[in-house]
C-alpha cells in the first residue's frame with residue numbers, strides 16, 4: 001500500500017475525527033484537533049494514501065476526467081503530450097491513520113495512535129510510530145512514553161518492537177471500564193544503541209513494506 005506521512009492539516013481533521021471515533025471508546029474525550037494545530041509542544045502526523053505531488057503517467061485521452069472543463073481537459077492533454085504531469089492533492093486525501101505526540105520536558109508522550117480499522121495489519125501503525133520517533137529525536141526528547149490498555153496486546157506488540165518496555169501501571173486509568181493502563185517507555189532514544197536498533201527496524205520495514213515517505 002502506497003502510504004506516506006505528513007503533518008496534520010486543517011483539511012484532515014474531519015477524517016482524523018472519524019478514525020478517532022472508530023478506534024476509541026465512545027466515552028473517550030475527543031481531541032480538539034483544530035486548536036492543537038497551533039500547539040508548539042505537540043506533533044500530529046497523519047498517514048495518507050498516495051503521494052501529494054508526484055510525477056505520474058498521464059492517462060490516455062479516454063480516461064481524462066469527464067467533469068473537467070474543456071480548458072481543463074485541454075491542459076491535461078497538453079501535459080500528456082509533454083509526457084508527464086504533476087498531480088495536485090485530492091480535495092479529500094485519504095487519511096488512513098494518525099498519531100499525536102506531546103513533548104513534556106525530556107519526554108515525548110504518544111497520546112493517540114490509530115489506523116482505520118479495515119486497513120490495520122498493513123504496516124501503517126508501524127509507519128506512524130517510526131514517524132513519531134523521528135519527530136521526538138528531532139525535538140531532542142530523551143525517551144518516548146505512553147499509556148496503553150493492559151488488554152491491548154496488538155498495540156503493546158507494536159511498541160515492544162521499538163523497544164518500549166513496561167515500566168508501571170495506572171490503576172483504573174480508563175473511565176469507560178476502569179481498565180488499568182500499562183505505562184510503556186523506551187530506553188534513551190538519543191543513544192547509539194537505540195539509533196542502531198531504530199535503523200535496523202526501519203531497514204526491515206522498507207524491505208517488507210517499501211520506502212518510508214515523510215513529507216517535511
Ligand SMILES: CC(C)(COP(=O)(O)OP(=O)(O)OC[C@H]1O[C@@H](n2cnc3c(N)ncnc32)[C@H](O)[C@@H]1OP(=O)(O)O)[C@@H](O)C(=O)NCCC(=O)NCCS
Pocket residue numbers: 023024112113114115116119120121122123124125126127146147148149152153154155157158161
Ligand atoms: C495499534 C494499531 C495502531 C496498529 O496499527 P496497524 O497498522 O494495524 O499495525 P501494523 O500493521 O503496522 O503492525 C505493526 C506491529 O503491530 C503488531 N500487530 C499488528 N497487528 C497485530 C495483530 N493482529 N496481532 C498481534 N500483533 C499485531 C505487530 O507487532 C506488528 O509487527 P509485525 O507485523 O512485525 O508482527 C491499530 O491496531 C489500531 O488503530 N488500533 C486501535 C487503536 C489503538 O488501540 N491504539 C493504541 C492506543 S495505545
